[in-house]
Amino acid sequence: MGKSVREVRGQPNAPLITERPIDNGELKKPPKLPKKGFWKQVKNQKALILMSLPFVIWLIIFKYIPVGGWVMAFQNYKPQNGLFDQEWVALKHFKDLFNEPMFYRALENTLGMGILGLVFGTISAIIFALLLNELRLLHFKKFTQTVSYLPHFVSWVIGANIVITMLSQDGVINNLLMGIGIINEPIGFMANPDMFWGIVTVADVWKETGWNAIIYLAAMAGVDPQLYEAAKVDGASRIRQMWHITLPSIRPVIIVLLILSIGNLINIGFEKQMLLGNNIVAEKALVIDLYALDYGIGMFRYSFGTAIGIFKSVISIILIIICNQFAKRIGEGRVF
Amino acid sequence: MKKVLSIFTLSLLFLIGAVIMTGCSDDSSSTDDSEGDSEESSTEPVTLTFYSEDGVEKTFDDPVAKKITEATGVTLELDYPVGGNDETIPLMIASGDYPDMIYAKGDIGKLIEAGGVIKLDDLIEEKGDNLKALYGDQLDRLRNSIDDPSIYTVGTYGVENAYWATSGTFQVQLDVLRELGYPEIKTLEDFENAITEYKEKYPEIDGQKTLGLSLLGSDWRWLITVGNPAGFAAGIPDDGQWAINDETGEATYKFLKPELKEYFKWLNGMNDKGLLDPESFTHTYDTYIAKLSSGRVLSIADQDWDIADADKALVADGKEWKTYAPLPVTLGPEYKSQGLKDYGFAGGWGIAISSTSEHQERAFEFLDWMASEEAQILVNWGVEGENYDIVDGKRVLQEDDKERKLTDPDYAKETGVGFYVYPFPQWGNGAVDSNGQSITPDTEQDIIASFNKAEKEVLAEYEMENWTNWFPPTEELGISNHGAAANYAIPPGSDLQIIQQKADDLVEQRITQAILGDPAEFDDAWDSMIQELEDMNIEKANEEMTKLTQNKMELWGTN
Numbered sequence: 001m002g003k004s005v006r007e008v009r010g011q012p013n014a015p016l017i018t019e020r021p022i023d024n025g026e027l028k029k030p031p032k033l034p035k036k037g038f039w040k041q042v043k044n045q046k047a048l049i050l051m052s053l054p055f056v057i058w059l060i061i062f063k064y065i066p067v068g069g070w071v072m073a074f075q076n077y078k079p080q081n082g083l084f085d086q087e088w089v090a091l092k093h094f095k096d097l098f099n100e101p102m103f104y105r106a107l108e109n110t111l112g113m114g115i116l117g118l119v120f121g122t123i124s125a126i127i128f129a130l131l132l133n134e135l136r137l138l139h140f141k142k143f144t145q146t147v148s149y150l151p152h153f154v155s156w157v158i159g160a161n162i163v164i165t166m167l168s169q170d171g172v173i174n175n176l177l178m179g180i181g182i183i184n185e186p187i188g189f190m191a192n193p194d195m196f197w198g199i200v201t202v203a204d205v206w207k208e209t210g211w212n213a214i215i216y217l218a219a220m221a222g223v224d225p226q227l228y229e230a231a232k233v234d235g236a237s238r239i240r241q242m243w244h245i246t247l248p249s250i251r252p253v254i255i256v257l258l259i260l261s262i263g264n265l266i267n268i269g270f271e272k273q274m275l276l277g278n279n280i281v282a283e284k285a286l287v288i289d290l291y292a293l294d295y296g297i298g299m300f301r302y303s304f305g306t307a308i309g310i311f312k313s314v315i316s317i318i319l320i321i322i323c324n325q326f327a328k329r330i331g332e333g334r335v336f
Numbered sequence: 337m338k339k340v341l342s343i344f345t346l347s348l349l350f351l352i353g354a355v356i357m358t359g360c361s362d363d364s365s366s367t368d369d370s371e372g373d374s375e376e377s378s379t380e381p382v383t384l385t386f387y388s389e390d391g392v393e394k395t396f397d398d399p400v401a402k403k404i405t406e407a408t409g410v411t412l413e414l415d416y417p418v419g420g421n422d423e424t425i426p427l428m429i430a431s432g433d434y435p436d437m438i439y440a441k442g443d444i445g446k447l448i449e450a451g452g453v454i455k456l457d458d459l460i461e462e463k464g465d466n467l468k469a470l471y472g473d474q475l476d477r478l479r480n481s482i483d484d485p486s487i488y489t490v491g492t493y494g495v496e497n498a499y500w501a502t503s504g505t506f507q508v509q510l511d512v513l514r515e516l517g518y519p520e521i522k523t524l525e526d527f528e529n530a531i532t533e534y535k536e537k538y539p540e541i542d543g544q545k546t547l548g549l550s551l552l553g554s555d556w557r558w559l560i561t562v563g564n565p566a567g568f569a570a571g572i573p574d575d576g577q578w579a580i581n582d583e584t585g586e587a588t589y590k591f592l593k594p595e596l597k598e599y600f601k602w603l604n605g606m607n608d609k610g611l612l613d614p615e616s617f618t619h620t621y622d623t624y625i626a627k628l629s630s631g632r633v634l635s636i637a638d639q640d641w642d643i644a645d646a647d648k649a650l651v652a653d654g655k656e657w658k659t660y661a662p663l664p665v666t667l668g669p670e671y672k673s674q675g676l677k678d679y680g681f682a683g684g685w686g687i688a689i690s691s692t693s694e695h696q697e698r699a700f701e702f703l704d705w706m707a708s709e710e711a712q713i714l715v716n717w718g719v720e721g722e723n724y725d726i727v728d729g730k731r732v733l734q735e736d737d738k739e740r741k742l743t744d745p746d747y748a749k750e751t752g753v754g755f756y757v758y759p760f761p762q763w764g765n766g767a768v769d770s771n772g773q774s775i776t777p778d779t780e781q782d783i784i785a786s787f788n789k790a791e792k793e794v795l796a797e798y799e800m801e802n803w804t805n806w807f808p809p810t811e812e813l814g815i816s817n818h819g820a821a822a823n824y825a826i827p828p829g830s831d832l833q834i835i836q837q838k839a840d841d842l843v844e845q846r847i848t849q850a851i852l853g854d855p856a857e858f859d860d861a862w863d864s865m866i867q868e869l870e871d872m873n874i875e876k877a878n879e880e881m882t883k884l885t886q887n888k889m890e891l892w893g894t895n
Contacts, residue, residue, distance in 0.1 A: 076829075078449070078450065079429050079430045079432070079450055080429070080449075080450040080451045080452075102838070161620065161622075164618070164619075164620060165623075168615060168618070168619065168623070169614055169615055170545075188614060188615075188618065190618035191614070191615075191617065191618050191852065278553070278554035278555075278617055278618050279553055279554060279558055279617055279844045279845055279848040280617050280618065280845070280848050280849060280852065282841070282844065282845045283845055293423065294837070294841075295834070295837065297423055297426050297427070297430075298423050298426065299426075299828065299829065299833060299834065299837060300426050300429075300446050300828040300829055301829055302426075302430070
């Protein structure tokens with residue numbers, strides 16, 4: 001009987017009305033059909049499944065199995081013993097962590113610089129992509145694009161040195177400002193804790209704008225040209241076209257990218273802060289990853305470091321869920 | 337698809353090539369055995385991996401290295417920390433992947449706890465004749481702790497040391513001394529006056545602004561150029577961040593001391609008067625060295641090894657007068673400069689042999705050989721006929737080697753002369769060989785002979801032979817009973833370790849801010865820092881450090 005049903009279904013021209021009652025009848029004895037259907041589906045998608053299998057395995061090995069290491073956070077982990085041959089200490093490391101004023105400072109700095117980077121990084125990349133998109137001179141466009149994403153490939157070690165040199169007392173920036181008479185005394189940019197977040201953000205924008213703009217440019221390339229033509233006929237200026245056509249068209253892309261990067265808000269890394277920071281601005285430069293490195297692994301406190309890692313993951317998941325809900329509510333593209 | 341495939345094939349080829357190449361290099365390394373070697377130690381070719389916390393990128397193929405291989409069959413594969421990070425040892429432990437020999441400095445405690453290194457007691461007893469002869473009754477100082485009195489490491493510091501040179505004190509440009517008519521500079525006040533006077537005379541040097549005093553407080557060297565000099569100015573011997581009473585072993589976190597406040601207050605004043613390089617706490621090490629090399633920095637407070645590159649560059653540029661003279665400067669006449677303090681053989685740090693090594697015996701034989709007379713002459717002097725000659729039965733460095741040693745920053749790296757002295761077992765600059773000759777080329781006479789012409793002229797003006805004549809002599813300062821606390825292995829994960837790390841981080845920030853701040857607010861800034869230190873329970877760290885010091889003295893039998 002099942003066989004005949006599938007045959008009927010397989011017929012593109014089979015009348016819908018006859019199909020429905022048979023389906024309802026099938027539901028009363030469900031075990032066989034769905035199972036067979038599943039294997040049939042597997043067979044049909046064999047090639048696709050085979051292709052994705054390596055990545056699923058990769059995901060399990062590198063992303064799921066290591067999560068087992070989280071048990072370390074509840075132990076006094078010593079690497080010379082096995083993972084389960086350890087002293088269990090329950091929530092001690094989390095208590096230590098939440099009782100540590102330095103941790104809250106690190107959290108504040110991480111979120112502060114993360115949010116600044118996110119806001120200015122996204123805005124600058126979108127504006128840059130919009131401008132590039134409007135360029136009609138193809139060679140110039142390609143040239144500008146290449147130049148703009150080159151800094152992305154420069155390591156932060158070099159990038160930070162460039163920034164420090166440019167901002168030094170007799171560096172380019174100070175010379176320029178003094179030359180045009182805006183200031184009389186050189187500004188100690190790197191010696192002012194209040195400027196540190198700003199400097200990191202600007203350096204980040206300089207380094208990543210071109211690179212981040214690529215994905216927006218790609219999205220813009222997919223916008224239907226007819227829309228622009230129609231807008232032109234209606235007398236829309238180029239600014240109007242950007243505002244009413246380009247931006248709304250790439251809105252789903254922007255939202256998806258935003259959600260993804262908000263999830264990573266707390267994972268801003270520590271290279272920039274470590275390389276640009278110094279003892280004067282240390283208070284503003286301490287980020288969670290740096291704290292985990294110095295007070296976790298660096299001091300042999302693997303368990304403490306793991307506790308910090310778990311905390312970070314929890315924050316990330318919460319942030320992503322909140323954003324995704326928000327995106328769902330405004331009816332835009334969401335991640336899951 | 338085709339393109340992807342070809343990339344894949346290429347990378348595969350590359351991988352195979354790399355494997356074959358490493359395989360080959362292992363086989364081909366040093367096949368020639370030296371002839372006149374006795375049977376007691378095997379000289380089969382072997383490659384030992386060696387990680388040094390102070391290592392630099394280098395291959396083991398200079399002339400001295402070749403001689404070492406000839407004598408022992410050992411080829412070293414030198415590994416070094418990348419970017420000066422201090423996570424290498426913890427990561428090594430986590431992975432369980434150790435090199436054959438490890439020089440871990442203060443991280444040795446972690447390796448011992450993790451069982452990553454072996455006890456050397458039996459090996460020393462059995463076949464460590466050279467090491468036994470070297471350490472003699474100082475062997476106890478190599479022991480780990482009261483609870484675990486085994487020996488895990490050998491080496492690092494010379495055993496018989498003479499103090500013919502100082503390091504880490506305040507240093508002033510020779511030109512400043514000359515221009516001001518060779519004044520006597522004993523206190524910070526004298527020091528400041530000299531700099532002020534010279535700076536007023538020459539506000540610019542070679543078209544660039546003259547800098548009175550430049551420090552390097554932007555990275556770990558904060559401790560070297562800001563933290564340590566403070567203790568020296570107050571006449572406290574170098575115990576890292578600690579001030580230790582040598583009689584009782586009582587330890588205090590150094591920055592709690594009122595003398596240190598005086599010093600930083602002085603620095604704060606220097607900054608206010610525009611005598612301190614405003615970038616002292618922000619410039620990178622490279623910039624700092626570049627500034628010193630330009631000759632426009634009048635004074636520094638740094639170790640010689642930290643500024644060696646700048647010194648050589650200045651001499652090479654013919655700017656001898658811009659090099660630096662060490663000064664016995666203290667806060668006031670009642671404090672004694674500890675520049676020539678003898679800390680005794682410090683023990684503690686050294687080279688350990690890993691528990692996973694397949695060549696433990698060979699590694700030990702190698703370390704023992706390094707302590708032999710033959711090895712010490714080789715690593716200190718280089719190859720006979722190439723680096724030194726024997727004139728009238730005495731070793732004399734060749735002229736070009738002498739020259740390069742003073743002016744070429746890459747001399748040790750390229751020729752290997754002097755490169756393998758630290759951190760291996762070493763006799764020390766006060767030791768003599770079986771013929772009664774100095775084991776190192778750095779006798780006092782050699783040091784004096786190696787001074788540049790400006791230094792010689794200044795010394796003559798002051799009627800001195802060596803800069804050390806300025807300093808209170810070693811005998812007067814006495815030998816430390818507890819060694820140097822900076823070499824202690826602090827138990828990992830202990831309160832002491834965590835509190836000290838937090839305290840170090842805090843003082844680096846707070847003192848820097850206080851120095852750069854308004855002098856009127858200095859006292860408040862200092863008081864609030866002390867308060868913060870107390871809040872993080874610095875007293876507990878003091879107690880634990882005191883206990884550690886007292887245990888060490890008990891272990892060494894010096895209490």
